[in-house]
Amino acid sequence: MKTVFSSTEEQEQEIASLVSRFYESVFPKYFTESEILHFREIGVLEPNQSSVTYLATLRDAFQVMTCLQVLMSILDKQKRVMEPKSEELFQHNITLLNECGIFFPFYYDHFSSINHEANSDMQMMHIQVANQYLV
Template sequence: MNTAYAATKEQEGYIHYLVNYFYTNIFPYYFADEQIHEFEKWQVLSLQEKRVKYNGTTKEAFQIISSLQSLITVIEYVGKSGDCGRYRDVFQRNVELLRRYGIMFPFAIEQFAAKQHYPCSMYLPSQSEWLM
């Protein structure tokens, strides 16, 4: 018999926070709104798809969280430096780990090499509470 511990609400919430971070703080700097909308339709980084093999255990939650955090860190570094080669293996390893759980992340590291400095996107979080 094997004992498995269920992921906490906080872990589940943090996974959703990280996925939202990709859509609001990463993707708008590299892709147009139409493309990001397509990512939503394709359910990129979604845990809701039938193909997802995430069972909600603590171990799986930690692996998904660490993969998402690693990808964010690598993408933000590559976006600033343009140096794709240095962290290509880390990027691929984390994409593969997400793929093992059925979470789609269909990007190559080269797609994040040129960050837009001033994107105009509806996906970016607002800078203030007032909308004009």
């Protein structure tokens, strides 16, 4: 007999937060708004329909959280320095996500070019206003 611990509500919330950050911060740098909407429709970063074991254990939940954090870290560093092992690490974490039942149908190459149109829109959102009344 093997004893396992189930995932906690806090882990579920953290995973939901990481997925939200992907959709709000990461995807807009690389994809258009219509592509991101399509990702939501097809269930990117959601449990696979055939997966019964999604986050069933404490270990799986930690695995998913760690993979999402590593992927975000690689994509953040990609703007500054392209490391040779980044692609291998990126693919390894995608494999782990898929093994945990999380649908992530991308490769490293999908994130190789920044969507300049979306990037300029993101920059406009962070501009400080000069006059309070013009907000």
